[in-house]
Amino acid sequence: MILTTLTRRYHFSASHRLHTAALSETENARVFGKCNNPYGHGHDYELEVTLHGRVNADTGQIVPIERLDDYVRERVLDRFSNRYLNVDVWEFRNLVPTTENVLIVITRLLEQHWTERFGNDGPSLARIHVQETGRNGFELEIADFERNVDAEPERASVQSELHSRRFA
Amino acid sequence: MLITRRVEFSASHVCRVPSWSDDQNRATYGEAAHPHGHGHNYLVEVSVGGIPDPITGMIIDLKDLKQILEEEIVEPMDHRFLNYEVKPFDTVVPTAENVALEIWRRLNERLHGIPAYLHRVRLYETADLYVDVVGGRDAK
Numbered sequence: 001m002i003l004t005t006l007t008r009r010y011h012f013s014a015s016h017r018l019h020t021a022a023l024s025e026t027e028n029a030r031v032f033g034k035c036n037n038p039y040g041h042g043h044d045y046e047l048e049v050t051l052h053g054r055v056n057a058d059t060g061q062i063v064p065i066e067r068l069d070d071y072v073r074e075r076v077l078d079r080f081s082n083r084y085l086n087v088d089v090w091e092f093r094n095l096v097p098t099t100e101n102v103l104i105v106i107t108r109l110l111e112q113h114w115t116e117r118f119g120n121d122g123p124s125l126a127r128i129h130v131q132e133t134g135r136n137g138f139e140l141e142i143a144d145f146e147r148n149v150d151a152e153p154e155r156a157s158v159q160s161e162l163h164s165r166r167f168a
Numbered sequence: 169m170l171i172t173r174r175v176e177f178s179a180s181h182v183c184r185v186p187s188w189s190d191d192q193n194r195a196t197y198g199e200a201a202h203p204h205g206h207g208h209n210y211l212v213e214v215s216v217g218g219i220p221d222p223i224t225g226m227i228i229d230l231k232d233l234k235q236i237l238e239e240e241i242v243e244p245m246d247h248r249f250l251n252y253e254v255k256p257f258d259t260v261v262p263t264a265e266n267v268a269l270e271i272w273r274r275l276n277e278r279l280h281g282i283p284a285y286l287h288r289v290r291l292y293e294t295a296d297l298y299v300d301v302v303g304g305r306d307a308k
Contacts, residue, residue, distance in 0.1 A: 002272065002303035004265060009296035050300075055269065058185060059196055060261035065297070066198045 005126050006062045007050040010072055012081040015042035016097040019086075040084060046131040047076065047106065048139075053123030063123045071117055075109045099132040106130065107140055170287055171227050172215040175237045177246035179254075180207040181262040205249060211292040212241060212271060218284035228284040240274040267291055268299040276303070 017040035018032035028036045035041070049072060053062045079089055085097040091105045107128045114125060124142070131137035182205035183197040193201040200206070214237060218227040248254055250262040260266050268291035276286045285304070292298040 002301055004269065005300045005302070006265060007298050007300065055263075055265045060183070060263035060266040061196070062265055062299075064196050064198075 003052060004055055004062065005050050005052045006123075007048055007127075008065065008068055008072075010047045010049070010077060011044060012047065012077050013042060013044050014080050014083050014085050015040045016085040016092075016102075017041070018096055018098060020096050040086065043132050045080075045102070046129075046137075047072070048127075048129040048131075049110065049125070050127035050129070051123040052126040063118065067118075071113075072110070075113070076106050079109075080106075099130055099136065099138050102132075103128060103130040103138045103140055107142070111142075169219065169227060170215045170217050171230075172213050173230065173233055173237060175212050175214070175241055176209060177212070177242050178207060178209050179245050179248050179250050180205045181250040181257070181267075182206070183261050183263055185261060205251065208293050210245075210267070212237070213288075213290040213292075214271075214275060214286070215288040215290075216279065216284045217287040221283075228282065236275065236278045240278060241271060264291055264293040264297060264299045267293075268301050272301040272303070 016035075017037070018035035019028050023031060049068070051062055051068070055062055083089060085092045085102070087093075089097075089105075092101070095101050095105070107125075110125060110128065115122075127139055127141050129137060129139035181200075182203060183200040184193045184203065185196075188196075190201075214233070216228050216233065220227055245254055250257045250267070252258070254262075256270065257266070260270075268289055271291060272286070272289045275289065279286045287302065287304075289301045290298055291301075
């Protein structure tokens with residue numbers, strides 16, 4: 001048995017500020033360091049989307065690439081690209097836009113309408129990877145996603161769990 | 169334990185199903201359906217799994233692996249038009265998926281009978297698109 005996956009890489013540039021109302025100014029500065037600077041800062045993010053599925057016998061494809069591109073653009077890139085995540089993307093109004101949380105929000109956005117776009121017997125999401133800088137990236141295996149992440153990432157439990165992992 | 173070797177080849181291809189209309193091909197493959205083809209610098213990462221030999225410390229002799237990659241990938245595919253010059257792409261559409269699967273089949277055949285096994289073929293068609301074919305020790 002061999003497994004075939006396809007990975008497509010996308011790019012978006014966005015700014016963010018790591019800051020949470022749950023902590024004092026001093027604690028924010030201590031926990032988030034430079035990332036807490038008041039006016040925010042930006043990154044060129046890379047987003048890798050990995051699918052697995054049958055290679056269609058006629059087309060030789062797991063998915064027509066342009067259909068995947070359209071979906072990722074509609075769901076994520078159009079909303080994230082050249083935006084200040086804390087302000088322009090509502091999911092981050094009450095959620096610190098660490099790369100872990102960016103990854104979780106993107107995964108949810110991609111999962112939400114996946115089946116209606118690609119069908120029940122279409123390809124499925126296997127892995128999402130978000131690279132913040134050349135040295136800093138995070139990924140989720142989708143099989144782990146349901147198990148490890150609460151349905152509502154706004155919940156404080158997810159934030160604190162991620163923060164404790166990051167700063168443990 | 170895995171060891172990975174990287175190899176490159178440059179080739180042209182066109183993605184079209186001959187029995188389909190231009191519109192249908194265009195809708196499925198986009199610009200890759202332009203009839204006269206176009207090219208890529210393909211990058212292949214081949215991961216071989218196994219246990220280092222207790223005497224040599226090697227999973228596989230890298231000279232042998234290099235030679236196999238040369239014979240199965242570079243020699244037949246480098247600077248070729250895949251659809252016209254490399255079987256089975258006269259009848260199979262050379263999408264990244266199918267090129268990766270073909271490389272998997274060729275390498276898997278060559279690596280049979282040695283202690284190491286083919287774990288993964290990763291084929292980059294561009295820097296932003298790759299396909300993984302992953303199997304285990306008994307993958308066919």
